[in-house]
Amino acid sequence: MHIGIVGLGLIGGSLALDWRRAGHTITGVSRSGETVALAQERGVIDRGGLEVSLLHPCEVVVLCVPLDRLVAMAIAVCPHLKPDAILTDVGSVKAPVVQAITPFWPGFIGGHPMAGTAEQGIQAAQPHLFRQRPYVLTPTPQSDPRQLAQLQTLIQALGAQEFLCDPHAHDRAVAWISHLPIWVSAALLGAFAQEPDPQIYALAQQLASSGWRDTTRVGGGNPELGVCLVHYNRENILRGLRQYQQELAQVIGMVEQQDIAALTAYLHHSQGLRHNHRLDQEIGSSPA
Structure with missing residues (x-):
């Protein structure tokens, strides 16, 4: 061919x-x-x-x-x-x-x-x-x-x-597992950058290891790609961001109330979700 x-x-x-x-x-x-x-x-x-x-x-x-x-x-x-x-x-x-x-x-x-x-x-x-x-x-x-x-x-x-x-099903699915993580990761980097104590900020940078590297990798990638994805897949990314915002609000509430039982149950649930998604198997490394 x-x-x-x-x-x-x-x-x-x-x-x-x-x-x-x-x-x-x-x-x-x-x-x-x-x-x-x-x-x-x-x-x-x-x-x-x-x-x-x-x-x-x-x-x-x-x-x-x-x-x-x-x-x-x-x-x-x-x-x-x-x-x-x-x-x-x-x-x-x-x-x-x-x-x-x-x-x-x-x-x-x-x-x-x-x-x-x-x-x-x-x-x-x-x-x-x-x-x-x-x-x-x-x-x-x-x-x-x-x-x-x-x-x-x-x-x-x-x-x-x-x-x-279906093309629309594809776009909704990849918004969750590829496009949304770019902005979640970028927001985490942005939050960390607001640490007011320069010494704490520097110490955290020195102590950062694989967990931080993995969590922030896609947020430190190509800016043009992230913006382009929002332009073409805006509604699906927005849907994911709003759902993520609700999850964060739920976590904040449990932490504020020091509800150890609820926090433990939440992390057990997320542990099971990750296992069910088979994310410990080797997967593609493309952010998009």
Whole structure:
């Protein structure tokens, strides 16, 4: 199969690596000639360039650009595609993207591989990044079953865990487990920064270990990503923030009342929830 990858960063480059090793032909498109040259040098792509017209022979095209550039890129790419080409993306919000693109390209099927690393760019691309990681597809009732089956075959070749769901269901689910944690983590960092005693603040920084690092990691990430997620998934993030606010208010009340029995029961309950969510198993590291 001839696959086009638009955007040769960590995700696009890693997809290209795996699919090329599986025997597919890969055409890569990037805004940077240096990136294209490096991708060819590393054996990530078969051919590449800066022009989206290179995608015309491709049977499948994957848009691996930032969320706020997806629709504009689809508009630029579609005039160059074959009529039966499959178009998909890797964005972490699906409903508004699907709603924007499918009217002018019915063969668009939203996608979201939930994997990543802290590194970015073509230099970070690696084989097997998606192995045993969730890869979501969000077909609509209008999606061609044969095209969906072709995408599913490609995802299976990655060794990923394939999920099919409605775009709106996807966005509500990832708001809880990916988007909301960014803002919870950022708020914790902001609260800590308000410690009025500089000596206490410095001491806490020196004493901080893995628990603090894990809890605040996503809040210290890419600011543009967090704001972009709010722009495209605002209602679901707001719903989560308000529910979280209610939980905090409940905890504050129990602490103020020194209700040890209620606090103990609350933590036993949360312990059980975490166990049921199987969060101690290895999971994807992407915040989005």
